[in-house]
Amino acid sequence: MDPDEEFSLDGIDELDIQLKLYQMGVESFSPYASTGKVDMIIRSENGDLVRYADIKVCTGIREGSNIVWELEIGFFMNNESFIILAVRIPDDDESFQKHYIVIESKKFLQIVKKHRMKTKNDKWVISLPFSDLQILNKQSKTKAKLSKSLTRSLSLFFDNWDCLLDWRSDD
Secondary structure (H helix, E strand, O other): OOOOOOOOOHHHHHHHHHHHHHHHOOEEEOOOOOOOOOOEEEEEEEOOEEEEEEEEEEEOEEEOOEEEEEEEHHHOOOOOEEEEEEEEEEOOOOOEEEEEEEEEHHHHHHHHHHOOOOEOOOEEEEEEEHHHHHHHHOOOOOOOOOOOHHHHHHHOOEOOOHHHHHHHHOO
């Protein structure tokens, strides 16, 4: 590894997510790893019916008081698909824990439209206050209000792995 090369967490997050999916019993594979569009494909098999969905993993980077994700617009195809936005948030003991916003792309596009999100260089730029993500992390312990309406919309999908299980069980 070149010491001058920028280190990226995207590949690590993708691997961690594949392990998580395996533990959940969701079959996944990555023929398109690091192409910028599809990171992995998940499969559901019910009798003779086999369905596939694309997954895009995007790692959030802290910029000042916000966490920013840049999601390529080219990911949105006609296929069934999911977006997983990864973020690291410190717990009370100051150790960083990984959390994920897991959302179906159709619902994500509804949120994009509702909040009139802008694009930059053919990417959606999602910026959420770090303090809001800390509140989501401690959601059961606090009643603090989220400062941004986009965070409120995405909060329903915070660590929402059930949507993948629901997709897998649909006929």
